[in-house]
């Protein structure tokens with residue numbers, strides 16, 4: 372590691388606030404410990420986690436602990452292995468890799484079952500550890516997956532969090548199959564655009580909801596059969612019209628406040644999958660509308676290693692790619708946050724390093 376610089380440039384958060392609190396500055400480069408790899412970050416992207424790391428989360432979940440500043444966020448990471456710590460055998464310096472961002476113990480019952488995101492000691496790279504908004508980052512070597520030569524880092528770096536979550540919700544939790552129908556709420560967001568891509572790739576019919584005409588048009592250009600403004604009224608009536616009165620097999624809802632309408636949009640036996648509550652976490656709905664029609668509600672904050680590798684391998688075969696809204700250099704991180712927070716972005720805001 373002697374030929375590597377001892378410092379690096381990073382996008383650092385010193386306190387909660389608006390995009391102006393982001394500081395692009397030189398900090399010490401991390402060193403990989405046993406079992407870890409030092410990554411030369413080439414691309415990362417913004418997720419809700421990055422915006423909350425900077426602004427403070429909208430809801431402090433019990434039990435709450437304040438973060439230790441300074442923070443370097445960034446849970447998505449694609450780059451090259453720069454060095455490896457003691458005992459690492461699965462990757463070598465120079466390897467092009469993408470990181471599975473879930474950090475887990477590997478020995479609890481949940482991990483042994485293959486459910487790393489249910490680990491008793493679960494935490495997230497870039498949320499609970501320094502992340503990829505920097506030239507270098509350290510992560511467990513076993514979390515690295517090699518990526519093919521031809522695939523640009525910016526494409527891969529836009530995928531891990533959003534696509535693993537969307538895959539988990541649609542394919543593993545809701546068991547989506549070709550010929551079924553899906554309603555994606557908040558289609559312009561990271562997970563929404565990933566869900567649109569995955570559902571289309573699976574051969575499902577996709578209906579989408581977004582609050583602006585521009586986003587609805589983009590969703591249709593990317594394959595949505597029809598779109599609706601979910602803020603304009605009860606969208607379940609619209610979905611019933613679209614589906615001959617049956618409803619959809621799956622609703623992807625990261626908004627939360629929309630649950631009553633989401634549940635009413637489901638066919639009998641349909642599945643509401645949930646990965647967030649960005650518009651409100653106290654929905655008002657009738658439990659009878661769930662069990663009387665054999666409907667299910669399933670949650671997923673991220674996916675396990677199998678979900679991650681399943682969706683990444685489709686990208687490695689050229690069958691799946693992220694919808695990229697815009698690309699910023701790390702030095703311009705504040706403007707990237709502004710773009711991601713604007714109502715206009717559609718898809719991933721990528722950061723190249």
Ligand SMILES: [Zn+2]
Nearest residue numbers: 476479482490
């Ligand atoms: Zn575990």
